[in-house]
């Protein structure tokens with residue numbers, strides 16, 4: 357929380373109660389990939405006076421400051437999650453096209469591919485967003 361406060365301050369922003377409630381909601385729901393509307397519904401319980409526009413702007417601000425990331429899981433809404441440790445790349449997401457389950461893959465596994473790309477294209481990779489589509493273990497079971 358201290359680093360978040362510092363980062364906001366650096367850019368001239370304050371950690372207002374609304375911003376804090378929005379961030380707390382994301383921290384408390386780590387791994388759930390909440391959408392803007394879902395975050396708003398939870399924040400509203402803590403801050404009844406907050407508006408959807410404020411939550412929306414707060415999410416954009418936290419994204420700009422690299423505290424959270426917007427993820428697009430191809431279900432038509434913007435979802436957010438807390439960033440992993442500073443110099444880590446984003447974890448991969450497995451998306452079940454049958455039941456919509458989202459599974460996180462914590463290991464990068466792309467080191468070889470990344471160094472090959474960096475070599476061949478003279479490109480420095482800072483991050484990536486990897487999505488795999490398919491059927492989760494539950495759905496695999498029910499079709500066999």
Ligand SMILES: [Zn+2]
Pocket residue numbers: 445464466467470484
């Ligand atoms: Zn990587």
Ligand SMILES: [Zn+2]
Pocket residue numbers: 452453454455456457491492493494495
């Ligand atoms: Zn599934």
Ligand SMILES: [Zn+2]
Pocket residue numbers: 387389437447449460
């Ligand atoms: Zn995730």
